[in-house]
Amino acid sequence: MELTRMTAAELSGALAASEVSATEVTQAHLERIAAVDDRVHAFLHVAADSALAQAAAVDQRRSNGQRLGPLAGVPVAVKDVFTTVGLPTTCGSRILAGWHPPYDATITQRLKQAGAIIIGKTNMDEFAMGSSTENSAFGPSHNPWDLAKIPGGSSGGSAAAVAAYEAPLAIGTDTGGSIRQPAAVCGIVGTKPTYGGSSRYGVVAFASSLDTPGPFGRTVLDAALLHEAISGYDPMDSTSIDAPVPPVVAAARQADVSGLRIGVVTDLSGDGYQPGVLSRFAEAVELLESLGAKVTEVSCPHFKYALPAYYLIAPSEASSNLARFDAMRYGLRVGDDGTRDAEEVMALTREAGFGAEVKRRIILGAYALSSGYYDAYYGKAQQVRTLIIRDFDAAFGQVDVLVSPSTPTTAFGIGERADNPIAMYLADLCTIPSDLAGNAAISVPCGLAADDGLPVGLQVMAPALADDRLYRVAAAAEAALAGRWGQPLLSQAKGLES
Amino acid sequence: MTTSADTLVPFAAAIGRYEPLIGLETHVELGTRTKMFCGCTTTFGAEPNSQVCPVCLGLPGSLPVVNRMAIEYAIRIGLALNCSIATWCRFARKNYFYPDMPKNFQISQYDEPLCTDGWLDVKVEGATIRVGIERVHLEEDTGKSLHVGGATGRIHGADYSLVDYNRAGIPLVEIVTKPIEATGAAAPEVARVYVTELRDLLRSLRVSDVRMEEGSLRCDVNTSLSPRGSGVWGTRTETKNVNSLRSVERAVRFEIERQAAVLDAGGRVIQETRHFHEDTGTTTSGRSKEEAQDYRYFPEPDLVPVAPSREWVEQIRAGLPELPAARWTRLQAEWALSEADMTALRNAGALDLVAETVAAGASPADARKWWLGELLRRANEAGTDLAGLSIKPAEVARVADLVVQGALNDQLARQVLDRVLAGQGTPDEVVAARGLAVVSDDGALTAAVEAAIAANPDVAAKIRDGKVAAAGVLVGAVMKATRGKADATRVRQLILNRLT
Numbered sequence: 001m002e003l004t005r006m007t008a009a010e011l012s013g014a015l016a017a018s019e020v021s022a023t024e025v026t027q028a029h030l031e032r033i034a035a036v037d038d039r040v041h042a043f044l045h046v047a048a049d050s051a052l053a054q055a056a057a058v059d060q061r062r063s064n065g066q067r068l069g070p071l072a073g074v075p076v077a078v079k080d081v082f083t084t085v086g087l088p089t090t091c092g093s094r095i096l097a098g099w100h101p102p103y104d105a106t107i108t109q110r111l112k113q114a115g116a117i118i119i120g121k122t123n124m125d126e127f128a129m130g131s132s133t134e135n136s137a138f139g140p141s142h143n144p145w146d147l148a149k150i151p152g153g154s155s156g157g158s159a160a161a162v163a164a165y166e167a168p169l170a171i172g173t174d175t176g177g178s179i180r181q182p183a184a185v186c187g188i189v190g191t192k193p194t195y196g197g198s199s200r201y202g203v204v205a206f207a208s209s210l211d212t213p214g215p216f217g218r219t220v221l222d223a224a225l226l227h228e229a230i231s232g233y234d235p236m237d238s239t240s241i242d243a244p245v246p247p248v249v250a251a252a253r254q255a256d257v258s259g260l261r262i263g264v265v266t267d268l269s270g271d272g273y274q275p276g277v278l279s280r281f282a283e284a285v286e287l288l289e290s291l292g293a294k295v296t297e298v299s300c301p302h303f304k305y306a307l308p309a310y311y312l313i314a315p316s317e318a319s320s321n322l323a324r325f326d327a328m329r330y331g332l333r334v335g336d337d338g339t340r341d342a343e344e345v346m347a348l349t350r351e352a353g354f355g356a357e358v359k360r361r362i363i364l365g366a367y368a369l370s371s372g373y374y375d376a377y378y379g380k381a382q383q384v385r386t387l388i389i390r391d392f393d394a395a396f397g398q399v400d401v402l403v404s405p406s407t408p409t410t411a412f413g414i415g416e417r418a419d420n421p422i423a424m425y426l427a428d429l430c431t432i433p434s435d436l437a438g439n440a441a442i443s444v445p446c447g448l449a450a451d452d453g454l455p456v457g458l459q460v461m462a463p464a465l466a467d468d469r470l471y472r473v474a475a476a477a478e479a480a481l482a483g484r485w486g487q488p489l490l491s492q493a494k495g496l497e498s
Numbered sequence: 499m500t501t502s503a504d505t506l507v508p509f510a511a512a513i514g515r516y517e518p519l520i521g522l523e524t525h526v527e528l529g530t531r532t533k534m535f536c537g538c539t540t541t542f543g544a545e546p547n548s549q550v551c552p553v554c555l556g557l558p559g560s561l562p563v564v565n566r567m568a569i570e571y572a573i574r575i576g577l578a579l580n581c582s583i584a585t586w587c588r589f590a591r592k593n594y595f596y597p598d599m600p601k602n603f604q605i606s607q608y609d610e611p612l613c614t615d616g617w618l619d620v621k622v623e624g625a626t627i628r629v630g631i632e633r634v635h636l637e638e639d640t641g642k643s644l645h646v647g648g649a650t651g652r653i654h655g656a657d658y659s660l661v662d663y664n665r666a667g668i669p670l671v672e673i674v675t676k677p678i679e680a681t682g683a684a685a686p687e688v689a690r691v692y693v694t695e696l697r698d699l700l701r702s703l704r705v706s707d708v709r710m711e712e713g714s715l716r717c718d719v720n721t722s723l724s725p726r727g728s729g730v731w732g733t734r735t736e737t738k739n740v741n742s743l744r745s746v747e748r749a750v751r752f753e754i755e756r757q758a759a760v761l762d763a764g765g766r767v768i769q770e771t772r773h774f775h776e777d778t779g780t781t782t783s784g785r786s787k788e789e790a791q792d793y794r795y796f797p798e799p800d801l802v803p804v805a806p807s808r809e810w811v812e813q814i815r816a817g818l819p820e821l822p823a824a825r826w827t828r829l830q831a832e833w834a835l836s837e838a839d840m841t842a843l844r845n846a847g848a849l850d851l852v853a854e855t856v857a858a859g860a861s862p863a864d865a866r867k868w869w870l871g872e873l874l875r876r877a878n879e880a881g882t883d884l885a886g887l888s889i890k891p892a893e894v895a896r897v898a899d900l901v902v903q904g905a906l907n908d909q910l911a912r913q914v915l916d917r918v919l920a921g922q923g924t925p926d927e928v929v930a931a932r933g934l935a936v937v938s939d940d941g942a943l944t945a946a947v948e949a950a951i952a953a954n955p956d957v958a959a960k961i962r963d964g965k966v967a968a969a970g971v972l973v974g975a976v977m978k979a980t981r982g983k984a985d986a987t988r989v990r991q992l993i994l995n996r997l998t
Contacts, residue, residue: 091558205559324556342653
């Protein structure tokens with residue numbers, strides 16, 4: 001079998017059995033990147049040399065008889081928001097072009113320790129602000145299902161890399177849906193773990209109270225393998241949770257929903273939802289019911305305020321988090337010609353270094369935090385956040401998990417919403433509530449929309465630290481849908497091979 | 499920088515017309531081994547930018563983690579200042595752009611400080627004044643800028659600036675008083691004594707080295723005037739760069755004189771930050787608070803709330819040392835010294851030294867005499883403080899003991915102290931090496947007495963005629979001849995025996 005078509009679990013088995021070497025696996029993926037990435041543009045930096053060196057080290061350790069973890073020798077693409085020693089970290093921004101961080105993110109370290117091969121850094125909306133990768137300073141990524149479509153965002157490069165078989169696994173971050181939405185529109189699996197379940201240390205911050213690193217895979221089990229490898233308490237992140245990692249891999253293997261109580265969120269449907277999305281979603285729910293789940297309808301009346309609350313909280317935190325990009329210590333410096341003072345150089349650098357969407361959010365956030373407006377905007381948004389948490393608490397009093405479509409529509413065209421920020425923001429309508437509440441959610445493919453033939457995602461949401469439930473439901477749905485759509489769904493994709 | 503434009507009203511006249519209201523904000527660098535939010539060391543004076551890491555440099559992706567010891571130190575301070583300790587509080591971000599702030603926000607506390615509502619009793623001219631403490635909160639220090647070129651040493655007009663981030667992230671505690679009212683003419687002194695007693699308190703708590711000259715204790719002084727009888731509080735100014743105890747007093751005094759002149763002329767005091775100048779004792783205008791920026795405070799999302807358990811707080815309380823006020827009362831009783839003596843000892847920073855000298859065997863009166871007399875004079879001459887002298891309390895006790903035994907007189911004792919201070923050895927070594935012991939051997943003294951009588955026949959005659967007081971001249975001659983080593987009492991006795 002072609003190495004790039006194998007799942008991470010399959011590669012792991014083949015590597016462990018020494019049927020294939022990490023070097024061969026890495027080489028195969030580098031060749032795939034060389035063949036397709038000029039069209040997909042999933043990567044900002046391909047780490048060919050360091051990836052091959054890592055692979056050689058894994059092969060050496062294995063030939064020495066060392067017992068290695070399941071990801072040893074498996075390539076992983078890493079969103080360019082994680083710091084990586086030896087590789088640039090740009091966050092898709094001109095202001096950080098060429099910056100080489102002197103330290104590894106905790107997750108980078110954990111991947112390296114697990115023997116995973118960091119094959120490259122993936123494209124993203126600038127500072128993770130966006131839903132299409134069109135806000136990347138280095139050009140958009142393309143959806144492997146249809147290169148004229150967006151791959152979602154902000155972790156669009158990671159999703160596109162996995163969907164285009166350039167890497168079996170990828171890491172992203174989810175702040176308002178930045179893992180689940182690209183996973184949905186690229187027809188792959190993406191998880192936002194419980195906030196605090198995966199470390200933020202070394203993740204360049206967008207909105208600190210929301211940012212959550214998580215995995216992408218082509219199968220539920222693959223996502224679970226990566227989820228488990230990157231998760232767990234980190235003393236460097238004080239919002240990290242000191243609790244055992246939920247048994248996500250076991251749950252993905254269990255794939256059993258019998259007796260599980262599933263609530264369909266009635267508030268995440270209706271106007272603005274693409275009919276082709278809603279019908280696939282309804283089919284998926286029926287399928288889960290046929291597998292023995294108890295399905296009920298649940299209302300979360302405050303979810304309709306989630307989007308506006310999010311667009312106050314996230315920009316407020318961003319306006320402060322992004323203040324450090326001032327040309328004084330690293331990154332771009334503009335106007336330092338000996339005639340201007342520090343303040344002018346800061347202003348010129350930020351003017352030149354940030355894109356329009358980043359500036360829009362910095363201004364929004366600075367305004368929302370201003371004295372005299374704080375209570376009306378930031379303060380009110382935090383109250384809404386509390387109400388949304390209470391909606392979830394009430395819902396999880398009745399059901400074990402909640403489900404909804406992952407996105408209101410399938411992938412839209414590149415350029416289609418670029419001039420309409422509100423339309424762009426609506427892409428995260430279904431995913432934002434879980435970010436505000438800090439609980440866990442996954443997007444798993446549930447077929448192709450009848451109206452446009454593009455992938456549809458089923459979102460499953462679970463209480464904080466019950467991430468394993470996501471994998472039980474997603475794996476059950478995946479298995480049940482395989483009969484109809486093939487396994488994985490991605491085998492239906494025609495975008496690249498035609 | 500010139501202050502000639504400021505008209506001043508003489509202090510007494512200013513106080514006659516206006517009631518001053520003062521308040522102090524004191525920043526204290528905590529003496530924790532590591533920084534507030536990372537593991538970097540906090541040693542003062544290291545090579546610039548050698549004690550930094552991704553966290554205190556604010557590199558993209560880095561995150562703060564609270565130093566538990568800093569919380570403990572702040573609680574210790576709060577308890578010693580009779581504050582309530584919050585059961586739950588948060589850090590907040592204070593947003594503003596400045597090159598010495600790595601993140602362009604400072605992690606501080608805003609509306610949820612760790613300690614609130616306490617007090618410190620201070621003694622001013624025998625009276626006790628209770629200074630209310632509004633809050634004690636924790637924050638991180640900024641880096642240190644050095645502006646090169648330009649006239650002012652400030653960023654504007656400088657050719658270039660250098661930034662040392664070693665200081666960035668060092669834990670700071672800010673102690674804010676409530677407005678201190680009705681101090682009248684004593685306002686400048688109250689301000690100084692408050693900072694002095696706060697410094698002594700912090701030192702006794704072992705939470706900071708409280709060195710104003712190194713910036714580990716920094717003071718902002720707020721001053722406003724209210725026309726007497728008006729009942730209306732005036733507009734306050736905030737004076738920064740007040741870097742010594744004496745400056746605290748001078749800064750308040752100057753602001754009272756300056757603001758009185760502004761008000762007398764029918765003007766309006768501008769709410770602003772002012773800078774104190776050590777050389778001239780004046781203040782000049784800094785940035786105006788009225789056009790000050792909005793700090794856009796909001797709860798720091800990278801940190802979880804701080805919720806010190808009551809058990810922990812009580813454990814910290816139980817571990818507090820004897821505080822200066824209690825110690826003062828105890829030592830005064832033990833030493834039987836007057837309030838004035840105790841005040842003088844405290845002002846000279848001699849309480850610990852005297853305590854150690856007494857512990858080494860000297861009487862409290864002797865210990866006080868030597869430290870406040872000869873040694874304080876030597877310290878002043880050397881431009882240092884008593885603790886900076888190279889003599890140990892045990893050595894002072896030994897010198898006092900030699901005097902009590904009669905082996906040294908005061909003049910010889912001073913010579914011994916000189917040589918100990920000069921590093922020539924212990925008091926016993928100096929006495930032995932230099933032959934400084936008192937000569938009370940009659941054989942050796944008789945010859946000197948005879949010589950003095952022979953050299954001063956007229957004086958000897960007066961004594962023979964009963965004018966015993968004239969013996970002092972002969973004693974002086976003997977002392978001179980023996981280079982001060984003679985036991986003066988014995989010499990006098992020998993002279994009188996010989997002539998009467």
